[in-house]
Amino acid sequence: MGIGLGVLIAIVSEPLLRRLTLMLHRSSTPTPESTVAIIIIGAILVPVGQFIFAFTSAPPTPWIWPFLAGIPFGAGNCLVFIYTTNYLAGLYGLYAASALAGNTVLRNLVGGVLPLVGPAMYSKLGARNGGAVLAVLEAFLVAVPTVFYFFGDRIRKRSHFIKNMGETGK
Numbered sequence: 672m673g674i675g676l677g678v679l680i681a682i683v684s685e686p687l688l689r690r691l692t693l694m695l696h697r698s699s700t701p702t703p704e705s706t707v708a709i710i711i712i713g714a715i716l717v718p719v720g721q722f723i724f725a726f727t728s729a730p731p732t733p734w735i736w737p738f739l740a741g742i743p744f745g746a747g748n749c750l751v752f753i754y755t756t757n758y759l760a761g762l763y764g765l766y767a768a769s770a771l772a773g774n775t776v777l778r779n780l781v782g783g784v785l786p787l788v789g790p791a792m793y794s795k796l797g798a799r800n801g802g803a804v805l806a807v808l809e810a811f812l813v814a815v816p817t818v819f820y821f822f823g824d825r826i827r828k829r830s831h832f833i834k835n836m837g838e839t840g841k
Contacts, residue, residue: 677720677743681749692706703762718807723739728799759771765836
């Protein structure tokens with residue numbers, strides 16, 4: 672329920688976050704990278720929620736703490752999903768369906784593998800350490816949207832595919 676509450680908070684706050692990206696970039700038509708600022712916020716919320724959950728998921732901790740840990744985790748996941756989709760659609764225009772399909776395939780492959788290794792990891796490390804390992808991995812992944820935020824325009828300028836999209840009717 673905590674994750675669901677976090678998702679609802681992210682969805683309700685989405686219009687405010689969109690205005691925030693416009694204010695940060697002082698433009699009525701932001702670049703695709705301007706939406707990555709929200710991905711970074713979401714990417715930070717995910718390991719925060721995971722760390723809280725990892726260290727409050729075993730007795731004698733009251734049930735409310737793992738529940739509350741789900742709020743930043745769910746909000747972060749939702750924001751990353753929504754704004755990554757927007758970012759890819761903004762980058763690839765006419766070819767957005769292909770970019771989103773590739774993203775979906777990769778996401779589903781990772782989602783299909785994690786349940787295979789998760790039980791073994793949690794049985795060897797325990798709930799707290801297993802959750803902490805995932806939180807550390809998630810914290811390292813914050814670097815991915817950060818790179819795109821600061822260097823995305825340069826990466827786009829070096830991409831031959833994106834350069835050619837302008838000629839084929841973006």
